[in-house]
Amino acid sequence: xxxxxxxxxxxxxxxxxxxxxxxxxxxxxxxxxxxxxxxxxxxxxxxxxxxxxxxxxxxxxxxxxxxxxxxxxxxxxxxxxxxxxxxxxxxxxxxxxxxxxxxxxxxxxxxxxxxxxxxxxxxxxxxxxxxxxxxxxxxxxxxxxxxxxxxxxxxxxxxxxxxxxxxxxxxxxxxxxxxxxxxxx
DNA sequence: AAACGCCTCAACCGCCGGCGC
DNA sequence: AGCGCCGGCGGTTGAGGCGTT
Numbered sequence: 001x002x003x004x005x006x007x008x009x010x011x012x013x014x015x016x017x018x019x020x021x022x023x024x025x026x027x028x029x030x031x032x033x034x035x036x037x038x039x040x041x042x043x044x045x046x047x048x049x050x051x052x053x054x055x056x057x058x059x060x061x062x063x064x065x066x067x068x069x070x071x072x073x074x075x076x077x078x079x080x081x082x083x084x085x086x087x088x089x090x091x092x093x094x095x096x097x098x099x100x101x102x103x104x105x106x107x108x109x110x111x112x113x114x115x116x117x118x119x120x121x122x123x124x125x126x127x128x129x130x131x132x133x134x135x136x137x138x139x140x141x142x143x144x145x146x147x148x149x150x151x152x153x154x155x156x157x158x159x160x161x162x163x164x165x166x167x168x169x170x171x172x173x174x175x176x177x178x179x180x181x182x183x184x185x
Numbered sequence: 186a187a188a189c190g191c192c193t194c195a196a197c198c199g200c201c202g203g204c205g206c
Numbered sequence: 207a208g209c210g211c212c213g214g215c216g217g218t219t220g221a222g223g224c225g226t227t
Contacts, residue, residue: 014221036212110194
């Protein structure tokens with residue numbers, strides 16, 4: 001039986017207070033990201049689970065975060081990357097500077113899924129919901145053959161040739177931007 | 186102004202893979 | 207090789223905001 005990630009009885013839950021944010025930010029700016037499990041105690045006795053601290057930092061407090069609405073180009077990129085990578089939100093977010101996986105995931109679930117549906121595109125497999133020819137050709141196969149799980153070796157060919165309307169995909173596999181930035185430094 | 190329903194998003198939960206012992 | 211710990215990930219949820227009646 002796996003132990004819980006932390007002792008729940010002694011931890012706060014729910015929304016973070018400004019004071020907690022401040023403690024966490026101060027600690028990480030001073031010591032850097034490190035052992036999340038011991039961080040809450042080290043960070044002036046934060047009564048939070050280490051995972052919770054990590055999530056708060058990554059999704060909200062990190063200084064390099066780009067806050068605010070997604071731009072058209074970002075939405076476009078998310079749609080294309082999702083077509084290529086599937087629900088690999090961390091990978092997708094890695095290619096959108098200043099965006100987090102949680103943010104991308106939320107935006108996809110709330111806005112982009114709906115946007116694709118409005119365009120008559122199935123957000124799960126990028127197949128047209130309107131095209132009878134596509135539906136018919138897929139109907140002859142069993143459901144598992146419609147869109148296979150992500151396979152890097154065949155993904156772009158498979159997706160662009162069988163599942164997608166013209167989304168103008170011109171993606172290449174490259175290291176995430178954060179890695180590229182590190183390499184430059 | 187109040188009540189209600191819908192929408193958004195921050196945060197939680199559970200699982201998985203990597204790593205060290 | 208097996209086990210346990212830890213960080214990271216994706217799915218889900220619930221509180222609060224917002225719009226409508």
